[in-house]
Amino acid sequence: MGIKIGNDKFFERVDKGINDKFMRKAVVEAQSRLEGRKTQTTEEMGNWEDWRDLSEEIRQHTLENLDYYLDQFVENVAKQGGHVFFAEDAAEANDYITSIVKKKEAKNIIKSKSMVTEEIGMNEALEELGCNVVESDLGEWILQLDDHDPPSHIVVPALHKNKEQIRDTFQEKRKYDKSSDPNELAQFARKELRKDFLSAEVGITGCNFAVAESGTVSLVTNEGNARMATTLPKTQITVMGMERIVPTWKELDILVSMLCRSAVGQKLTSYITGLTASKEEGDIDGPEEFHVVIVDNGRSKILGTKFQSALQCIRCAACINVCPVYRHVGGHSYGSIYPGPIGAVLTPLLEGYDDHKELPYASTLCAACTEACPVKIPLHELLVEHRKVIVEQSGKSSFGEKLAMKGYAFAASNPGVYKVGSSSAPSFISSVAKGKDGHGKGPGPVKMWTDIRDLPEPTGETFRKWYANREKERDQS
Amino acid sequence: MNVSLFLTCLADVVYPAAVGKSTVEILERLGCEVDFPKKQTCCGQPAFNSGFHRESRDVAKHMIKTFEEAEYVVSPSGSCVAMLKEYPHLFEDDTDWQDRAEELANKSFELTQFIVDVLKVEDVGAELNANVTYHTSCHMTRLLGVKEAPMKLLENVKGLHFTELPNKQQCCGFGGTFSVKMVPISEQMVNEKVQHIEETDADILIGSDLGCLMNIGGRIERQGKPVKVMHIAEVLNSRAEVKTWE
Amino acid sequence: MTTGSIHNKDKFLNNVANRLGRKRRKEGVELPKWSKLPQYEVFDGLSQDELLAQFVLQCDSIHTNVVVTSFEELGKIFPEVIEDLGGKSIVHWKDPRFQEYGLLEALNKEKEEGCSIYEWNPDLGQRNIDKAEQANIGITFSDVTLAESGTVVLHSDNGKGRSVSLLPEKYLAIIPKSTLVPRMTQATDKIHDIAKENGRMPSCINFISGPSNSADIELRLVVGVHGPVKATYIVVDDR
Numbered sequence: 001m002g003i004k005i006g007n008d009k010f011f012e013r014v015d016k017g018i019n020d021k022f023m024r025k026a027v028v029e030a031q032s033r034l035e036g037r038k039t040q041t042t043e044e045m046g047n048w049e050d051w052r053d054l055s056e057e058i059r060q061h062t063l064e065n066l067d068y069y070l071d072q073f074v075e076n077v078a079k080q081g082g083h084v085f086f087a088e089d090a091a092e093a094n095d096y097i098t099s100i101v102k103k104k105e106a107k108n109i110i111k112s113k114s115m116v117t118e119e120i121g122m123n124e125a126l127e128e129l130g131c132n133v134v135e136s137d138l139g140e141w142i143l144q145l146d147d148h149d150p151p152s153h154i155v156v157p158a159l160h161k162n163k164e165q166i167r168d169t170f171q172e173k174r175k176y177d178k179s180s181d182p183n184e185l186a187q188f189a190r191k192e193l194r195k196d197f198l199s200a201e202v203g204i205t206g207c208n209f210a211v212a213e214s215g216t217v218s219l220v221t222n223e224g225n226a227r228m229a230t231t232l233p234k235t236q237i238t239v240m241g242m243e244r245i246v247p248t249w250k251e252l253d254i255l256v257s258m259l260c261r262s263a264v265g266q267k268l269t270s271y272i273t274g275l276t277a278s279k280e281e282g283d284i285d286g287p288e289e290f291h292v293v294i295v296d297n298g299r300s301k302i303l304g305t306k307f308q309s310a311l312q313c314i315r316c317a318a319c320i321n322v323c324p325v326y327r328h329v330g331g332h333s334y335g336s337i338y339p340g341p342i343g344a345v346l347t348p349l350l351e352g353y354d355d356h357k358e359l360p361y362a363s364t365l366c367a368a369c370t371e372a373c374p375v376k377i378p379l380h381e382l383l384v385e386h387r388k389v390i391v392e393q394s395g396k397s398s399f400g401e402k403l404a405m406k407g408y409a410f411a412a413s414n415p416g417v418y419k420v421g422s423s424s425a426p427s428f429i430s431s432v433a434k435g436k437d438g439h440g441k442g443p444g445p446v447k448m449w450t451d452i453r454d455l456p457e458p459t460g461e462t463f464r465k466w467y468a469n470r471e472k473e474r475d476q477s
Numbered sequence: 478m479n480v481s482l483f484l485t486c487l488a489d490v491v492y493p494a495a496v497g498k499s500t501v502e503i504l505e506r507l508g509c510e511v512d513f514p515k516k517q518t519c520c521g522q523p524a525f526n527s528g529f530h531r532e533s534r535d536v537a538k539h540m541i542k543t544f545e546e547a548e549y550v551v552s553p554s555g556s557c558v559a560m561l562k563e564y565p566h567l568f569e570d571d572t573d574w575q576d577r578a579e580e581l582a583n584k585s586f587e588l589t590q591f592i593v594d595v596l597k598v599e600d601v602g603a604e605l606n607a608n609v610t611y612h613t614s615c616h617m618t619r620l621l622g623v624k625e626a627p628m629k630l631l632e633n634v635k636g637l638h639f640t641e642l643p644n645k646q647q648c649c650g651f652g653g654t655f656s657v658k659m660v661p662i663s664e665q666m667v668n669e670k671v672q673h674i675e676e677t678d679a680d681i682l683i684g685s686d687l688g689c690l691m692n693i694g695g696r697i698e699r700q701g702k703p704v705k706v707m708h709i710a711e712v713l714n715s716r717a718e719v720k721t722w723e
Numbered sequence: 724m725t726t727g728s729i730h731n732k733d734k735f736l737n738n739v740a741n742r743l744g745r746k747r748r749k750e751g752v753e754l755p756k757w758s759k760l761p762q763y764e765v766f767d768g769l770s771q772d773e774l775l776a777q778f779v780l781q782c783d784s785i786h787t788n789v790v791v792t793s794f795e796e797l798g799k800i801f802p803e804v805i806e807d808l809g810g811k812s813i814v815h816w817k818d819p820r821f822q823e824y825g826l827l828e829a830l831n832k833e834k835e836e837g838c839s840i841y842e843w844n845p846d847l848g849q850r851n852i853d854k855a856e857q858a859n860i861g862i863t864f865s866d867v868t869l870a871e872s873g874t875v876v877l878h879s880d881n882g883k884g885r886s887v888s889l890l891p892e893k894y895l896a897i898i899p900k901s902t903l904v905p906r907m908t909q910a911t912d913k914i915h916d917i918a919k920e921n922g923r924m925p926s927c928i929n930f931i932s933g934p935s936n937s938a939d940i941e942l943r944l945v946v947g948v949h950g951p952v953k954a955t956y957i958v959v960d961d962r
Contacts, residue, residue: 011661014661014662015661018661018662018665026941026942029942030942033942034942045761045765047761047764050759050761051759051761051762053758053759054757054758054759054760054761054762057755057757057758058757061754061755064743065748065752066739066743067736067737067739067740067743067747067748068748068749068750068752069752070735070736070739071732071736071749074729074732075729077727078726078727078728078729079726079727080727080923080924081725081726081727082727083727083728083729084727084728084729084730084732085729085730085731086729086730086731086732086734086735086736087731088731088735088738092731096730136949137939138937138939138940138948139937139939139940142939142940156938156939156942157939158939158940159942162941163940163941163943166940182940182941182943182945183945185940186937186940186945186947186948187947189948190947190948190949193949194949197949198856211918213915213918213919214914214917214918214924215924216924216928222935222936222937222938222948223935223936223937223939223948223949223950224889224935224948224949224950224951225948225949227885227889227929227949227950228889228949228950230927231885231886231889232852232886242735242739247754248754248915248918249911249912249914249915249918250908250911250912250915252911253762253907253908253910253911253912254762256907257762257906257907264938266785266872266932267781267871267872267873267932268869268872268874268907268930268932269932270785270931270932270933270934270935270936270950271929271930271931271932271935271950272929272930273927273928273929273930274914274924274927274928274929274930275926275927276924276925276926276927277727277926278926279879279926279927280879280880280881280923280925280926282845282881283845283879283880283881283884283926284843284845284847284848284849284851284852284881284884284886285851285852285884285885285886286879286885286926286927290727294735296735296738300738300739300742301742303739303742303743304742304743304744324647324648324650324666325659325662325666327647327666328662328665328666328669329662329665361654361655361658361659362659362662363652363655364615364648364650364651364652364653364655364663364666365526365615365616365652365653365655366615366616366619366648366652367615367616367619367620368615368619368646368647368648370619371619384525384526384528386528387526387527387528388528388529388530389528390528391527391528391529391530392528392530392531397527397528401527402529405523405524405527405529405532406529406532408519408523408524408532409521409524409529409532409533409535409536410535411518412486412518412519412521412524412535412536412539413518413535413536413538413539414539415515415516415517415518415539415543418518418519421490422486422489422490425490425491429491444657445654445657448656448657448658448660449656449657449695451660452660452663452664452667452696452699453667453692453695453696453698453699454694454695454698454699455491455691455695456491456492456691456694456695460493460494461493461494462489462493462494463484463488463489463493463494463496463497463498464489464515465494466494466497466498467497467501467513
């Protein structure tokens with residue numbers, strides 16, 4: 001699939017999002033429930049800010065020593081019989097993964113949810129090989145059945161679909177004949193996917209956190225699908241972004257706790273699984289062969305820059321669940337598999353500004369994201385940093401904006417000019433304040449403003465006049 | 478106590494005298510000497526948030542010079558004070574200016590923050606008979622960290638019938654240039670805000686930032702809804718009879 | 724055990740170091756002293772009985788039934804729980820604790836009454852998985868138990884198959900009360916010690932908190948997706 005989804009332009013996507021009534025209602029409900037549960041589980045801790053501070057320190061330390069911890073991790077994986085491949089980009093990662101699958105002559109592949117495999121378009125690469133690749137996360141499976149509809153949320157990927165739409169997809173693709181009751185739908189998925197789990201030769205997973213000290217890969221789910229995918233197939237391939245690492249189990253404890261609380265408001269999800277290489281001799285279940293693919297795909301370019309903190313992300317979606325922009329436009333509007341505030345920060349870093357130049361501006365900088373982030377990524381500041389790069393380096397800001405900002409800065413640092421501007425403002429504003437027919441008047445930004453709102457009508461004297469008069473009166477008395 | 482008023486460009490240019498006037502009168506009533514440095518302009522946030530940091534440095538330097546002599550700088554805007562606090566980061570490679578920026582940042586306060594935290598006053602003797610609700614602006618609460626002060630002051634205004642705004646933590650969709658760059662999204666956001674305001678049955682929406690008030694008020698006007706907006710300074714300066722901008 | 728292969732390591736990690744603006748770090752990195760350690764404050768100083776109370780409370784919110792019993796009463800309670808879970812067919816770990824707690828005897832009785840009982844057997848290969856897949860109930864002991872989250876921690880081993888807690892329709896965990904600790908921290912601290920001593924980690928460590936579930940359809944909670952649809956815990960006061 002790749003990071004980019006669809007070919008519509010930004011405002012076309014936004015328009016579609018705004019007009020999708022079901023999706024908007026679903027998002028509003030999801031935000032209030034997920035955010036509500038998160039707030040409840042974090043407030044009851046009483047010292048949530050201490051947890052955030054600790055998490056931030058752990059993530060920062062790990063990134064600053066990323067080469068060291070990755071080295072330690074892979075040596076421990078290899079020591080216990082696992083294989084490791086470092087992939088610079090999507091093509092390298094897919095080449096390695098397909099080579100393993102070919103060697104195993106595998107046809108049936110079961111996957112548990114993984115954003116990085118979406119990012120590198122792994123499914124397509126395997127399907128080209130003639131493999132049957134099945135997503136086992138319920139939400140991802142629904143999207144896959146529905147002709148690969150892209151995810152709209154990183155934790156609840158099928159958030160934009162209602163149960164009737166899901167029932168119809170099941171009917172059309174799998175001859176489902178029951179109701180749209182989520183319980184019945186899920187039971188159907190359970191039965192269908194059980195067959196796939198039992199027949200798969202290769203299981204492919206993502207990785208929530210890899211533990212350097214032991215070479216362990218940890219997986220966090222509620223459904224148990226990651227356990228299925230790593231218990232039954234003979235070969236396991238885990239694909240992870242290179243930043244997804246913790247030094248020891250002690251730090252794993254902290255970050256898993258933060259992830260579960262921030263993502264879904266649970267103390268721990270139903271299943272947290274730590275897998276260290278292949279099964280032991282004498283074990284019956286678990287993989288005989290274990291591979292880890294560590295993916296860069298643009299991440300190393302972020303290291304050592306002002307954006308490094310974006311790599312602290314633990315993919316909990318807490319920022320998405322509080323974002324007032326996401327709330328109204330939904331996930332697909334971002335045009336990326338990574339939506340919301342973290343998506344607006346990460347997508348241009350991984351893929352460049354060309355296709356994503358609007359994303360850093362799709363924020364009011366209200367900082368709700370920054371406040372929600374369990375690892376304290378200053379998301380709204382990174383959005384401003386993007387704008388700065390766009391202005392200063394990429395040359396992608398518009399001529400009109402440059403002119404306006406230079407004019408503004410000149411006026412605001414030269415009081416004489418500012419005063420002329422400000423004293424003529426009231427009469428100018430009066431002339432455009434009310435858009436009688438609901439359409440904006442005035443030049444550029446003023447028109448955009450008055451397209452949907454009135455300007456305040458200045459009445460009476462200005463503050464400067466009042467203050468001057470008062471000073472005069474005082475001098476006289 | 479000597480206070481220099483930083484009026485902010487919106488109160489200076491877009492709005493009539495009421496906000497600035499109220500700020501001066503409240504502070505004087507509380508025993509402050511208030512002066513208004515006439516060379517002041519804008520905090521520089523429009524350029525800063527748009528990524529024009531070189532330009533915002535010029536504005537910041539001007540503001541630092543303008544308020545160099547001030548003992549305290551007080552402003553009726555949480556957002557603009559948060560911007561003043563951002564100045565030291567603008568001069569990371571210029572220690573002279575950074576020190577001067579730091580000095581300005583340390584002596585700058587949002588109006589309600591100044592009254593409650595510095596003057597240690599929670600009742601300013603105001604009276605306003607009205608059904609009201611309050612919009613907590615994002616920059617004031619999240620960037621400046623001022624959450625309690627306006628509520629404490631409003632609690633002591635006689636005659637106020639206060640209803641909390643549902644989803645009060647949610648942005649109104651102003652966001653400076655966002656409001657004109659991302660009109661369709663901004664429209665949805667402000668619509669939701671107006672809807673929540675209506676749910677409170679308030680006659681007056683109070684706020685501490687003119688940007689938000691201009692956005693919400695402008696939308697209310699356009700929709701022809703019977704709700705007035707008032708800056709908190711006007712509320713705290715109210716005596717007996719209702720005064721709004723109209 | 725043969726060592727696994729590693730591809731492209733140096734090129735990749737040199738680039739990482741390069742981007743970080745320094746030379747490769749191959750040694751000498753130590754964990755800093757963290758400024759805060761809030762994890763140790765959770766349920767600090769609570770007695771085993773108080774931890775149990777917290778555990779029971781939490782299980783309520785993760786849709787898991789808990790039965791608390793004494794060592795002596797276990798033999799009486801066990802068949803009742805099995806009946807409640809629908810009996811029929813059981814798969815369980817090959818774990819000496821089943822003998823110690825008198826559960827082999829209890830399971831034998833179930834067998835006499837027509838219930839199919841299967842003990843995990845490393846010598847029988849795939850048959851184990853088939854049995855687990857068909858079983859109504861899977862039974863394991865808990866190796867460590869977390870009060871805060873209602874979690875049982877299972878360390879895999881030859882006789883302790885991963886499938887037992889995963890494939891059957893229902894899951895039953897036997898929890899010695901002495902295994903109760905405040906939270907995940909105490910469990911991961913122990914695992915950290917194993918790793919530090921350079922011992923072989925259990926190849927699979929599972930933290931299980933209740934039945935499998937999903938909220939992927941309209942955010943409505945559905946209990947029982949890929950793993951068990953129902954989970955029950957028996958806490959045994961082993962003093």
